[in-house]
Amino acid sequence: MSHARVTRALVAAASATALLTLAACSTAATPSASGPASGTTSAAVDDKCAAYKDYGDLKGKTISVFTSIASDSEAKPHTDSYKPFEECTGATIKYEGSRDFEAQLPVRLKAGNAPDIAYIPQPGLLATLVKDYPGKVFPAGDLATKNVETYYDPAWKTYGSVDGKFYAVPVGANVKSFVWYSPKAFADKGYQVPTTWDELIALSDKIVADNPDSDVKPWCAGIESGGATGWPATDWVEDVMLRVNGTDVYDQWVNHSIAFNDPKVVAAIDKVGTILKNDKYVNGGYGNVKTIATTSFTEAGNPILDGQCFMHRQASFYQANWPKGTKVGEDGDVWAFYFPSMSADSKPVLGGGEFAAAFSDRPEVQAFQAYLASPEWSNAKADATPNGGWLSANKKLDANKLVQPVDKLSYQILTDPKATFRFDGSDLMPGAVGAGSFWTGMTDWINGKSTQEVADAIEKSWPKK
Template structure:
């Protein structure tokens, strides 16, 4: 995010999903959590092909530092996923997790004290780090892996002025709708495959007197961010990835015809009293309902659908079975037709600040299908868009769903738009004006005010 490395939305999401201890149980997700010691031991000890790293010479005894915002307990599967590389090469990886990473990595880079590698969660922050002059262009081996295992869109996010700086790592899918498979079956509803079918289903549910949707955007200082995801999803679906890119990059104005219509399309759901806010109140209740609580009425039978990213699974009670045949699950938020597959999401990139042989070797490992599958065996709640991933290595049903979407050849992935916009827009005006919009402000005033916030 340009000028906004601290990502208050990320902190709010993380705090919200972890504070109450609402993490998947083994029964709920059909797999293990990140701290499962047995899985960790088995997967991290598995043998891998060491030949890709011999070209970097003898690096035994060398140390590579990696810095990230991924902290305890989520750091455990990362650390264990490095063990096969360490066994192959004799090198040691020094892991440093820091909740203040997104601020401190810029401070350290500018001060000339960066780590060897950093796991960077936003394309905008990648660009900021390159601008410090301390980031190092990725080696040919990493570039080749990315060409093989990722789409061109992913490579472009870490390419600055024609130079490629960092391989993608993890990924997330935001284009999901949570629902109850049991309630759908009992009511005779089917999962929609087009936007028209989604609208028809919403009308069908509303005709019974029930509320098809529940939503909430309260998130402390980050209140309003869920609406930005809704708008980005509809911008992608109604106008396609190219127009979406123009909007995000301000090639077209925020208040031009297409984004204005996209927000109105969101309003057809979120500002429709017949559709919302099941189990929570009227339209205005969306502003005061926390995003953590917003989808819970699905399990109470007071709403049928909730649009939110894959991470939302952590907010359900640990006794809730999250599975295709469970209490709750999710389906892909459909496109205009069944053949198009625009996907909104997020991800991470590994950026280097050193070009020593051992650093290049570790970068190569992290950009490989070998690492992706090793990590998959160790983690619940983690996926990647690496095409070499075997989805069977994922134990969590939601992870498998997300991976299936990410790895679909028809998928047109786009990174979260507000995370790419200038901070004055993406994490300020967009959030605040979206909140005003849901409480009664008209669409034109909303998009006009956001446009005025765009830096000149």
């Protein structure tokens, strides 16, 4: 289970109670390059559906969508977000969710029973499907391509592409470059939010000095996640790789243009170790360094709430894990700041997301895939998720529709022109590494193995071409 799937499950849980009745063909945000037409003659409805005119009259057409979101309550924000498309085009969207999604999708492709659209949790899986099932995954149509090129950072098109051909449009996003903290605890101690790596380390040292005879530590962490144990530590490495080596080296590492045990990679892991393998810094509320391997990632940040630790590096989706009643916000019990880079002028952002791929090139399927890349869908999805926990990187998403403060902060970061976005590295690597040896290797590293030994083992596991 990759951490992209963990992300999806947490986001679904955060929005599981979402209830919304959309008005017929709700007013869209900024009209997109794609758009479907309504078969009605009402001037008011025609106006609301103007952004949909290019999709054509799709009355009587059915498009099937297959995702990993199985329960009715979790699926409701998705099905609600399709209503404007259905009501303005006349099409019917048939939604199906399965908790065995990733096992079932290849079976269905092989059997000739593919869905029209499927939500793919990571680019690595998309590449596998394209290569293992030639001709089964269809390139995105012109309208979908235009929408992604118009409304998304160019990186998102890259992550939906395989061998230079664009297949899948982005349908969800998250930011991983966050450090969670207590604003009140910082204010009480006079601590300032750090803006550079050196300031982050200086703050950690200050917290150590302020608590010489106690178990209070600057950091708390946990990487236990059942069969996916180790993934939170891979996020640490990816964030630090971006910061110490830059995007070009990061891309080379992810693509295996440089080896996993290259000195640059080893140096980045060692940089992570200055925090995660430092007994003076971790693991507040739980014990020593090795407790990180046995502390559940879902509970790892809780010591912030009782003053046992001050900082916890985790993604935007971690907001779903705070105990019930915890206020998240700048004046709340917990809040988050951007994980600092080496200098305040540099702003690399690590994140993840999901993509919608098509397994048919019928016009109605191409139209629906284009809709999923449009501002209309992003805004409808935000409306359909009133409890928050979902985010799009679409530049025309109305940020006021995002009800959770962390979602708004994430959107600001994702759309900041100074930010440089890179997708979660392990989700781009072959499954044997990204969802295998990288996870287990980082767990071994926390448990005492040397950086070089772990990096060598992961490099050895990389599939031969």
